[in-house]
Every structure is written in structure tokens, then in C-alpha cells.
Amino acid sequence: MLKINNLQARVEAAEILKGIDLEVKAGEVHAIMGPNGSGKSTLCQVLGGRDGYEVTGGTVEFMGKDLFELEPEERAREGILLGFQYPVEIPGVKNIYLLKEAYNAQRKHRGEPEADTFQFLKLVREKLKTMQMDESFLHRAVNVGFSGGEKKRNEILQMLVLEPKLALLDETDSGLDIDALKVVSEGVNRLRSPDRAIVLVTHYQRLLSHIEPDFVHVLSGGRIIKSGDKTLAHELERNGYQGIIEEAA
Amino acid sequence: MSTNALSQHYAEQVQRVQDGLPGAIPEWLAGRRRGAAARFSEAGFPDPRQEEWKYTNVRPIATKPFMAAVTDAPLSEEALRAMGFQGLDAYRMVFVDGRLRTEFSDLADLPAGVTVQGLADALASDPDPLEPLLGTLAHDRFSSFAAANMAFLTDGAVIRLGKGVRLERPLHLLMVGSAGGPATWSHPRVLIQAGEGSDATVIEHYADLEGASGFTNTVTELRAEAGAQLRHYLLQDHADSAYHVGSVFVQQRRDSRVTSHNVNLGGRLVRHDLNVDLTEPGAEIELNGLFLVGGRQHVDTHTRVHHSSPHTTSREQYRGIGQGHGRGVFKGRVLVERGAQKTDAQQHSANLLLSPNAEIDTKPELEIYADDVKCAHGATVGQLDETSMYYLRSRGIDAEAARGMLVFAFADEVLERMELAPVRTSIERRLAARLPEAGAIDVIG
Known part of the structure; x- marks a missing residue:
């Protein structure tokens, strides 16, 4: 599904990604872990297509297409959805409106008829329940006045509605208390399916005790320095990043 | 002549x-x-x-x-x-x-x-x-x-x-x-x-x-x-x-x-x-304003709020949008007279430039001659927020529609204060029709 080959990127003058190789197949859950400044967020933004993140080398293929040929909205419609570390507040745009526009943009892209308000509401109500969100959230401006936990739940709500092929979650666990973490994890687990891949980018192991990954990768200094199964996360928990970084050096 | x-x-x-x-x-x-x-x-x-x-x-x-x-x-x-x-x-x-x-x-x-x-x-x-x-x-x-x-x-x-x-x-x-x-x-x-x-x-x-x-x-x-x-x-x-x-x-x-x-x-x-x-005392005014200038339009709005008595309140929110070669002006003066204690005046002017050739000047003026008052003002002129654009696009909404949504949302924060829904809806539609990039906006949303 996703093939990253020797990806290098910089932000302004700073080289951040120095050659990343990663392959993600349908049905898999990958965790990318790493200390602050290792390049985790840069990797997410490069895959999302954000301005200011310059790809200087390597390739990324998604479902056989060159990702860098696609605008951010095209990537989303092809099925990559990025859950933001800091979901953006958009005053004046109602949550329901954003969801519906995004949902219909995708349907239109696939040549399917757009959903009417009634059909759409029915779909969203069900997803709201999973995320333990009140219906009033739909009529509030996107993320405006939401608590940290509510913002993250809102990100996962979008995932549940848009059903991406690849869900890319950037530090979705940061700023969550234990109850919110459970709800968010429950939402992500609902996304698990044989034809969908999930990539969790996180600093901490605790998310992985709720969402069990198939693969764990350690990112440091802009490279994946070690990959393994879920036991690698436990090792990190015991020894910290420093141990692995030294071992790899 | x-x-x-x-x-x-x-x-x-x-x-x-x-x-x-x-x-x-x-x-x-x-x-x-x-x-x-x-x-x-x-x-x-x-x-x-x-x-x-x-x-x-x-x-x-x-x-x-x-x-x-x-x-x-x-x-x-x-x-x-x-x-x-x-x-x-x-x-x-x-x-x-x-x-x-x-x-x-x-x-x-x-x-x-x-x-x-x-x-x-x-x-x-x-x-x-x-x-x-x-x-x-x-x-x-x-x-x-x-x-x-x-x-x-x-x-x-x-x-x-x-x-x-x-x-x-x-x-x-x-x-x-x-x-x-x-x-x-x-x-x-x-x-x-x-x-x-x-x-x-x-x-x-x-x-x-x-x-x-x-x-x-x-x-x-x-x-x-x-x-x-x-x-x-x-x-x-x-x-x-x-x-x-x-x-x-x-x-x-x-x-x-x-x-x-x-x-x-x-x-x-x-x-x-x-x-x-x-x-x-007790007099209160709320001023909501919106102007849109495009093409070669020129719109100059001035407000003057005179607090000539104590315990008076004003709440002012003016927004401007400039596109094409449009030119907009907001000048807002708040005058608090000597003796108009406990005046509560807030003024905010926010402006959005959608084209490099559009120009908006905003000039708040506060003149306060009393010492026990609450007065605040702020003025901004800016472009569409890039982070918001990216966020919407990352959800599959194309750049044009995203821009339209954000511009419309900016204006609607003023229009939504209108109590008469038929007037508000009609103005929203007329506004959307004047924003070429927002032509597809579903006003009901």
C-alpha cells in the first residue's frame, strides 16, 4: 500500500529526514516511535503534503501512485488521512459542514453520488456514539473551544466517517488523559481491517498497550534505526531511546 | 464639467x-x-x-x-x-x-x-x-x-x-x-x-x-x-x-x-x-459591520461612538474582505467623555485580503477622558490562514472550496449575529455570489 524508499526531506535549511525506508501493507498496524526531534512529525507532514516541507530525495508510492505528484486533497481522496498532532481550530466552519464536504469530496472522487443531509447525519450519529461525543459537537465550529481530548476524538471521528485506506496518526495520544486515551484507542481499533493500514506515530509506549501494533520502528536522527514486533516497544519502555540509539550507533 | x-x-x-x-x-x-x-x-x-x-x-x-x-x-x-x-x-x-x-x-x-x-x-x-x-x-x-x-x-x-x-x-x-x-x-x-x-x-x-x-x-x-x-x-x-x-x-x-x-x-x-x-446611563449599542470590496470598488466605513454618559456600553465588530483591486477602509473612533465613568467599550476590526492588489486600511481611535473605564480595541489585516487551508485540504477538500469555506466563515461571524434568518440567509447568498472562489458554498451547512 505505502512504499517509502530512501526518503529525504528538509524544513528550511535543516535536513530532517535522512533516508527513510518503510513498507506498509494492507491490514497492518505500524508504530513509529522516536524521541523529540527525531523527524516523526516531519515524516507525517511530508506524507500529508504540507507546504514548506521539501523532499530532497527518495520516493513514496501509495497504491502504486507517486505520492509527490498529488496535492494534499488528492492524497486524502486517494485514501491517506492524517490525524493532526495539533488539530486546527477553524472559527465559523461547523464540524458537520467540514465532515460532509470531506465525505462528499471523496464520494465524488470515486464517482459515487453525494450523500444528502439525512443519510449523512445517520452515518455520523453512529460514529459519534463510538467516540462518546455529543451531537452538539457537530454544530460547533471545527475544534474551536474543544479541550485537547475533544480535539483528538474529533480527529478520530473524521477517520471513522471518511474510512481512509491508510490512517496516519501523528501523536494522537499526546495530551490525553487515561479515559480519553481509551476512547481514542477504541476508535482506532474500530478502524482496523484487513484492507486498511494504520500508522501510529508516537513518543510513548502507553498508546501501544491499547492499540497493539504488528510492527514497531524506532526513528532517530531522521532514520529508522531499528524495526521489530511489539516487543520492541516494551524494550523501549525498559531501556529508553538512549539504549537503542547507542546500540545502533 | x-x-x-x-x-x-x-x-x-x-x-x-x-x-x-x-x-x-x-x-x-x-x-x-x-x-x-x-x-x-x-x-x-x-x-x-x-x-x-x-x-x-x-x-x-x-x-x-x-x-x-x-x-x-x-x-x-x-x-x-x-x-x-x-x-x-x-x-x-x-x-x-x-x-x-x-x-x-x-x-x-x-x-x-x-x-x-x-x-x-x-x-x-x-x-x-x-x-x-x-x-x-x-x-x-x-x-x-x-x-x-x-x-x-x-x-x-x-x-x-x-x-x-x-x-x-x-x-x-x-x-x-x-x-x-x-x-x-x-x-x-x-x-x-x-x-x-x-x-x-x-x-x-x-x-x-x-x-x-x-x-x-x-x-x-x-x-x-x-x-x-x-x-x-x-x-x-x-x-x-x-x-x-x-x-x-x-x-x-x-x-x-x-x-x-x-x-x-x-x-x-x-x-x-x-x-x-x-x-x-445604561445605554448600550452593538455595531456589526461587514464590507466586501472587489473589482475596482471602494468602500469607506467610519464609526464614531460617543460615550457621553457614565455606565454606557458599546460592542463593535467590523470585518472587511478585499479581493481584485478592491479598496476598503474602516475607521472607528470611540470617545469617552470626562465623567463617563464605568464606560465599557470594545471595538474589533478584522480584515482579510484575498488578492495582492486589494487594499484595506483600518484605523481604530480611542480617546478616553475618564479614568474608571473598560476599553479594548484590536485591528488586524491578514490573509487566509495557511494552516487552516492545509487542514481542510488534508480532509480531501480542494483548495478552491477550502478558500471559499474560510472566507465565508470569516464573514459569517458577523452575519450570524443577525436575528432575522431570511435576511441573514439572503445576504449570505449574495455574499457567496460575490466571492468567485466561494461559488459552491452550501449556505445551509
């Missing part, structure tokens, strides 16, 4: 109006009009050397020999519907080129204690009750446009609400321009007297028939007596070739509350002044 020829032209116009005043004009009115005519002749149109006109050169107006428009233009119900607000249940007065057209107006079932009249009718039948209302808030010294309005006064609306009267349905004053010639003008005047404890909504609405391109020069005088609640909509949706200069003067007494919604969408050259005097 040369300056001399123009002076000659306006001297003749003044004379013609003086000769044609209806019926037996009382001396107070004749005197005010003579004074205004003299002031207009003497001062002429303002020029950019005057501080108040620094951003707006009225040369396109000042170089034309304007004359009164012909007022019997045909008007279809269909055209009126197209200009109106779908689903609005309102009393209606329709003016064409500044003249009341009773055949299109509907004032049936006004409650007792409410008087709504054409100004020309009121002056012809019983002028004296207007002596304290007409030209007493709007001094023609204010500007030569206000003076011209008094000098060339022909018609308008008089709205008087008795003590404790509540007008359930809004009153829609639809001022239609029909004249195609570039040098016709009209001078509507609106007088609103909201008696003690009365409650009403008045929509002052300027629009044009297709092809109209005249100059509308308006003055509104609004008095809110103790405890009155008044919502005043001023919606300017002229043709893009039209000129519009308007001033609204508001005077508020104890515990009165006025809400002003001022939207400027159309016009080639537009200047709007809103002057508020909070004269007694």
Missing part, C-alpha cells in the same frame, strides 16, 4: 428645489433648507486633504452635474422579489430613486401607537411634529453630503413608535435605484423615533434595478428613548457602478439598546458614517 459650470449647475438645482417645496412650508424647515443649501454651495464636496476624507477621493462624484432622477420608472413585483428577502414577513415601504411608491408598499395592520409615513406626505400634511426630528441629530455641518441631503430633501420615511409599543414584524425600507444615467441623484432621509420602552426592527436596504448607476445620498436620524430596543439593519447592495454616501446618526437615552447591522456589498464608490451618542 468646469468648476464654475458645476457651481452654476448646483445653484440652479438648489433654486429649483426651493421653488418646488410642497405646500405651505413652515419657516423652521425653509430656514434649515436654506442654511443647508448655503453650506453645500459654500463647502462643495470634500477632498482628500480633509482628515475625514483622507482615504476617499470623491472626485468621481464631485465632477458630475447631478440632477434629481425621474421617479416614475416601471417596477415589477418580480424585480422587487429578486431584490427582497425570501421568506421575510415584514411591513414594506418601497422607494424608487428616493420617492415613496405607495403602490408597492404594504403597511397594513400596523399596531396602534405606530406611525409609518412617507416623509413628503408627512411634511405636506402635518410638518410640525417633525421639527424636533428632522435635521436635529444630523447637523448639516457634519459634511457637505449631509447638507446636500437636507437641501435637496424630497422624500423618505418617518417611523414613530409610541411608548411601550412593540412592532412584531420588521419594517423593510427598500430603496431602489432605477436611473440609468450616470448623473442622477436621490436624497432619502429616514427618521426613526423609538419611544420609551418600544421595540422594533427596521431594515434600511439599498439596491438597484439592472443598469442603474445613480448616486444615493442618504441620512438617517434615529432616536431611542429610555428603555427602547431597536435593531437597525443597513444593507447596501447597489449595482457595482453606483455611488452611495450615507450617514446614520443615533442618539440613545437611558437603558436603551440598539443593534446595528451594517453590510456593504455593492457600489463603485461608497462612504458610510455611523455616529452614535450614548447620552444617558
Whole structure:
């Protein structure tokens, strides 16, 4: 599904990604872990297509297409959805409106008829329940006045509605208390399916005790320095990043 | 036209109006009009050397020999519907080129204690009750446009609400321009007297028939007596070739509350002044403003809020959007008099530039002479937020639609304060139609 080959990127003058190789197949859950400044967020933004993140080398293929040929909205419609570390507040745009526009943009892209308000509401109500969100959230401006936990739940709500092929979650666990973490994890687990891949980018192991990954990768200094199964996360928990970084050096 | 020829032209116009005043004009009115005519002749149109006109050169107006428009233009119900607000249940007065057209107006079932009249009718039948209302808030010294309005006064609306009267349905004053010639003008005047404890909504609405391109020069005088609640909509949706200069003067007494919604969408050259005097404790005003300038439009909005008594409150939120080669101005002055303690004044001006060739100047001015007050102001001019754009696009919404959503949301934060849903929805649609990038906006969303 996703093939990253020797990806290098910089932000302004700073080289951040120095050659990343990663392959993600349908049905898999990958965790990318790493200390602050290792390049985790840069990797997410490069895959999302954000301005200011310059790809200087390597390739990324998604479902056989060159990702860098696609605008951010095209990537989303092809099925990559990025859950933001800091979901953006958009005053004046109602949550329901954003969801519906995004949902219909995708349907239109696939040549399917757009959903009417009634059909759409029915779909969203069900997803709201999973995320333990009140219906009033739909009529509030996107993320405006939401608590940290509510913002993250809102990100996962979008995932549940848009059903991406690849869900890319950037530090979705940061700023969550234990109850919110459970709800968010429950939402992500609902996304698990044989034809969908999930990539969790996180600093901490605790998310992985709720969402069990198939693969764990350690990112440091802009490279994946070690990959393994879920036991690698436990090792990190015991020894910290420093141990692995030294071992790899 | 040369300056001399123009002076000659306006001297003749003044004379013609003086000769044609209806019926037996009382001396107070004749005197005010003579004074205004003299002031207009003497001062002429303002020029950019005057501080108040620094951003707006009225040369396109000042170089034309304007004359009164012909007022019997045909008007279809269909055209009126197209200009109106779908689903609005309102009393209606329709003016064409500044003249009341009773055949299109509907004032049936006004409650007792409410008087709504054409100004020309009121002056012809019983002028004296207007002596304290007409030209007493709007001094023609204010500007030569206000003076011209008094000098060339022909018609308008008089709205008087008795003590404790509540007008359930809004009153829609639809001022239609029909004249195609570039040098016709009209001078509507609106007088609103909201008696003690009365409650009403008045929509002052300027629009044009297709092809109209005249100059509308308006003055509104609004008095809110103790405890009155008044919502005043001023919606300017002229043709893009039209000129519009308007001033609204508001005077508020104890515990009165006025809400002003001022939207400027159309016009080639537009200047709007809103002057508020909070004269007694407990008076409160909310000012919501929005302007959109595109093409070669120029819209200059000024507000002046005068806290002349203690315990008075003002809440002001003005927003501007510039696209194309549009040029917008917001100048907001808040004056807190010595002794106006416990004044609570907030003013915010936010502006969005969508094109590198658009320009918006914003100038808040706070003048405070009391020491126990709460005053805050802020002004911003910026472009669309890149992070918000990226966020929307990362959800599959294309750049054009995302831009439209954000621009619309920016404007809607002002429009959503309108209590009348049919007016709000209609203005939202007209706004969306003027934003090329937001053409696909689903207003209902």
C-alpha cells in the first residue's frame, strides 16, 4: 500500500529526514516511535503534503501512485488521512459542514453520488456514539473551544466517517488523559481491517498497550534505526531511546 | 464639467428645489433648507486633504452635474422579489430613486401607537411634529453630503413608535435605484423615533434595478428613548457602478439598546458614517459591520461612538474582505467623555485580503477622558490562514472550496449575529455570489 524508499526531506535549511525506508501493507498496524526531534512529525507532514516541507530525495508510492505528484486533497481522496498532532481550530466552519464536504469530496472522487443531509447525519450519529461525543459537537465550529481530548476524538471521528485506506496518526495520544486515551484507542481499533493500514506515530509506549501494533520502528536522527514486533516497544519502555540509539550507533 | 459650470449647475438645482417645496412650508424647515443649501454651495464636496476624507477621493462624484432622477420608472413585483428577502414577513415601504411608491408598499395592520409615513406626505400634511426630528441629530455641518441631503430633501420615511409599543414584524425600507444615467441623484432621509420602552426592527436596504448607476445620498436620524430596543439593519447592495454616501446618526437615552447591522456589498464608490451618542446611563449599542470590496470598488466605513454618559456600553465588530483591486477602509473612533465613568467599550476590526492588489486600511481611535473605564480595541489585516487551508485540504477538500469555506466563515461571524434568518440567509447568498472562489458554498451547512 505505502512504499517509502530512501526518503529525504528538509524544513528550511535543516535536513530532517535522512533516508527513510518503510513498507506498509494492507491490514497492518505500524508504530513509529522516536524521541523529540527525531523527524516523526516531519515524516507525517511530508506524507500529508504540507507546504514548506521539501523532499530532497527518495520516493513514496501509495497504491502504486507517486505520492509527490498529488496535492494534499488528492492524497486524502486517494485514501491517506492524517490525524493532526495539533488539530486546527477553524472559527465559523461547523464540524458537520467540514465532515460532509470531506465525505462528499471523496464520494465524488470515486464517482459515487453525494450523500444528502439525512443519510449523512445517520452515518455520523453512529460514529459519534463510538467516540462518546455529543451531537452538539457537530454544530460547533471545527475544534474551536474543544479541550485537547475533544480535539483528538474529533480527529478520530473524521477517520471513522471518511474510512481512509491508510490512517496516519501523528501523536494522537499526546495530551490525553487515561479515559480519553481509551476512547481514542477504541476508535482506532474500530478502524482496523484487513484492507486498511494504520500508522501510529508516537513518543510513548502507553498508546501501544491499547492499540497493539504488528510492527514497531524506532526513528532517530531522521532514520529508522531499528524495526521489530511489539516487543520492541516494551524494550523501549525498559531501556529508553538512549539504549537503542547507542546500540545502533 | 468646469468648476464654475458645476457651481452654476448646483445653484440652479438648489433654486429649483426651493421653488418646488410642497405646500405651505413652515419657516423652521425653509430656514434649515436654506442654511443647508448655503453650506453645500459654500463647502462643495470634500477632498482628500480633509482628515475625514483622507482615504476617499470623491472626485468621481464631485465632477458630475447631478440632477434629481425621474421617479416614475416601471417596477415589477418580480424585480422587487429578486431584490427582497425570501421568506421575510415584514411591513414594506418601497422607494424608487428616493420617492415613496405607495403602490408597492404594504403597511397594513400596523399596531396602534405606530406611525409609518412617507416623509413628503408627512411634511405636506402635518410638518410640525417633525421639527424636533428632522435635521436635529444630523447637523448639516457634519459634511457637505449631509447638507446636500437636507437641501435637496424630497422624500423618505418617518417611523414613530409610541411608548411601550412593540412592532412584531420588521419594517423593510427598500430603496431602489432605477436611473440609468450616470448623473442622477436621490436624497432619502429616514427618521426613526423609538419611544420609551418600544421595540422594533427596521431594515434600511439599498439596491438597484439592472443598469442603474445613480448616486444615493442618504441620512438617517434615529432616536431611542429610555428603555427602547431597536435593531437597525443597513444593507447596501447597489449595482457595482453606483455611488452611495450615507450617514446614520443615533442618539440613545437611558437603558436603551440598539443593534446595528451594517453590510456593504455593492457600489463603485461608497462612504458610510455611523455616529452614535450614548447620552444617558445604561445605554448600550452593538455595531456589526461587514464590507466586501472587489473589482475596482471602494468602500469607506467610519464609526464614531460617543460615550457621553457614565455606565454606557458599546460592542463593535467590523470585518472587511478585499479581493481584485478592491479598496476598503474602516475607521472607528470611540470617545469617552470626562465623567463617563464605568464606560465599557470594545471595538474589533478584522480584515482579510484575498488578492495582492486589494487594499484595506483600518484605523481604530480611542480617546478616553475618564479614568474608571473598560476599553479594548484590536485591528488586524491578514490573509487566509495557511494552516487552516492545509487542514481542510488534508480532509480531501480542494483548495478552491477550502478558500471559499474560510472566507465565508470569516464573514459569517458577523452575519450570524443577525436575528432575522431570511435576511441573514439572503445576504449570505449574495455574499457567496460575490466571492468567485466561494461559488459552491452550501449556505445551509
